[in-house]
Amino acid sequence: MRLTRYFLPVLKETPAEAQIVSHRYMLRAGMIKQASAGIYSWLPLGYKVLKRIEQIVHEEQIRAGHIPLLMPTLQGADLWRESGRYDDYGEEMLRITDRGGRDLLYGPTNEEMITDIFRSYVSSYKALPLTLYHIQWKFRDEIRPRFGVMRGREFLMKDGYNFDLTKEDALHAYNRHLVSYLRTYERMGLQAIPMRADSGPIGGDDTHEFLVLAETGESEVFYDSAVTDLTFGDRDIDYDSVDQCAAIMEEFTTKYARTDETHDEALFNAIPEERRRVARGIEVGQIFYFGTKYSEPMGATVQGPDGKPVPVHMGSHGIGVSRLMGAIIEASHDDKGIIWPEGVTPFHCGIVNLKQGDGDADAACENLYAQLTAAGLEPLYDDREERAGGKFATMDLIGLPWRITVGPRGLKNGVVEVTSRRTGESEEMSPEAAIARIREIYGA
Amino acid sequence: MRLTRYFLPVLKETPAEAQIVSHRYMLRAGMIKQASAGIYSWLPLGYKVLKRIEQIVHEEQIRAGHIPLLMPTLQGADLWRESGRYDDYGEEMLRITDRGGRDLLYGPTNEEMITDIFRSYVSSYKALPLTLYHIQWKFRDEIRPRFGVMRGREFLMKDGYNFDLTKEDALHAYNRHLVSYLRTYERMGLQAIPMRADSGPIGGDDTHEFLVLAETGESEVFYDSAVTDLTFGDRDIDYDSVDQCAAIMEEFTTKYARTDETHDEALFNAIPEERRRVARGIEVGQIFYFGTKYSEPMGATVQGPDGKPVPVHMGSHGIGVSRLMGAIIEASHDDKGIIWPEGVTPFHCGIVNLKQGDGDADAACENLYAQLTAAGLEPLYDDREERAGGKFATMDLIGLPWRITVGPRGLKNGVVEVTSRRTGESEEMSPEAAIARIREIYGA
Incomplete structure (x- = not known):
């Protein structure tokens, strides 16, 4: 691209509303423009980086055997009434009434809709294992949107959902996601540490968040410094191998690393003192296993090998695609501007x-x-x-x-x-x- | 892809709700699933075709020198109040109130927002010519959504906007879009005929619609059969050349071809009788020149060569990306199913x-x-x-x-x-x- 033919509106002044460095640089470098509170236009340079991040996420999901589709941004309220979350979700859900008086909502996540797709078509265990994902715009009506794209209201997210016959199979899917996420973040030049976390409104027992260490992170994190020595590197992974995925899971999650939500002072103090770290982190992804939490109430069952109906075991797995751009800049900049890792740079x-x-x-x-x-x-x-x-x-x-x-x-x-x-x-x-x-x- | 690992839920039965062949086949081939009236999930096979269509549109826009960005799906009402369209647009606009009581809307088109981006950053004629475009989900609250993705409510569209110093320059942008659209449709295996049309709520004097001939088309069309002999082929176009673009414009729009909105019986009857055709067509794109309709009320001016402020001349240009999938199937199928043109086939x-x-x-x-x-x-x-x-x-x-x-x-x-x-x-x-x-x- 020749700059005289491009649209790169860099700003000399630092906009007053930007509190953190990624927000400041994205505005100054002409990457984004605020349209409404927490809602941004992605100007050409920002759009290019967004597409590069999205492309890496796609490639790594497909490598792991996961299948892309695309669900709409707007959802009918009925499915959410079925799962019981329509009333539970609270004010972060943007509720909409169409001209015919029907209740819609701007999807903040897609467990209900994907479960409905699954139950509409799949009736036999022979179709399993199955993991479907999409990368789509979502909306959460944050009360205080801030930090630019890091805590926006309209944001781009990859969310994937696994359907398995047994808990054991679903835990392999969980591990497979963990492995694919480690690869994904490293290709973007990021170290994202999986930390045992709290499940929040998605529900479920097992969940890890992936955090990028940065002073401006929203979460306080506690970890054994040995976790930052781990790198995924150029490993050749067979994503069908239960053992390989489990081994990587163990390698990356055995050492102590937790957010403040799950922090355990006694366990932390058992780490040799010189390796104890307290820092801040930016959440860039999360994986969940939640068993039959949605499949049971919504009737997502398959006929098992013995002919009897079994509710499928599920999990959901998210990567904050638009938020990653902010995280990468927080982790990679100096006082002159952004320093893009080669994997996501808008121009080579x-x-x-x-x-x-x-x-x-x-x-x-x-x-x-x-x-x-x-x-x-x-x-x-x-x-x-x-x-x-x-x-x-x-x-x-x-x-x-x-x-x-x-x-x-x-x-x-x-x-x-x-x-x-x-x-x-x-x-x-x-x-x-x-x-x-x-x-x-x-x-x- | 191995079919045993894919998610391709083909249906044996023809769903009762589908009135036209593209809708029937998209449901039967497991390409889409209705989520709500006029709102669809794109199942893996449908998603793949959607991405191929989108990719061709991107490539041809970039070839023409147009610059991609991405505006959000939700827009603040204020910009639309500035242009006067907030009240004018009618019930097709999906109006939303967020938790803070602010008026939002799900964008049905983006003239206001792109004009706001332009006026925020561009102040000199030296930045012109400039054409910005995006491919984004839009929403129009159709009273009777039907025909599957052909007349959906949430739909994917490419919309591009040119900014030029003079009417003459803007008409070159208009011609450049016409040329790039001809290439775009041909790469998808479609013949889309540019027809003089009516401008509707976008406004403006000059506008052409691109129509694909099909029995199920929503518009009645009248044309000289000689227009269907025209093909764009593998021409090497310099999109900066005013003469080249104007010549193609003339070649493809001189012979009579109009929709019922602009049909002129006397002109039509002047065509030799054996070349007069009355048929139906599916609209897959439209280009507009509307001058200073948005730039004047919204203050999108640049400093001209003489130092005086000039409102820019604009046009907008759309391709119905998701609708194209239906149009391609309407134009290319037999009684056994779909026949994908090589350019957009989901698998080779x-x-x-x-x-x-x-x-x-x-x-x-x-x-x-x-x-x-x-x-x-x-x-x-x-x-x-x-x-x-x-x-x-x-x-x-x-x-x-x-x-x-x-x-x-x-x-x-x-x-x-x-x-x-x-x-x-x-x-x-x-x-x-x-x-x-x-x-x-x-x-x-």
């Missing part, structure tokens, strides 16, 4: 032309742009008539991980400069070597 | 194993599956223990354009069978030749 690299209009500089930039594009990469070429300082400030603010700087002086020596946003280190090399370097970084 | 081909459990047949199917997948294609392998007749009926119903049939008898002679869903013609060939054939069809 920036090209800064130090002297727009100079024949050699323009030609070199065009050539870099064409070759990177041909390699399947998306560079952002700052082709504005603007001073170098302004161009650098924009690139630093929007946080592209790599920048290629092109100027007449360097070109006389046959070199351009490749700069890492994270380290700030620059290296001079030929344009061809710069292209090869960027391609190597992204495997393109 | 089906693999039917005539004798599941037979060592040779299983191995040959696995090999086809692995090689097609490795080539970047998505086959659907029917690996169920089911009779051949049932497998063929499912494949015909869900409409994959190509089927590879594998059985022990053919394998003894070293052949499998490749069948076109459209023509019904089969050809025997080696498994390697079958793979090469499917790859060639999709350019994979």
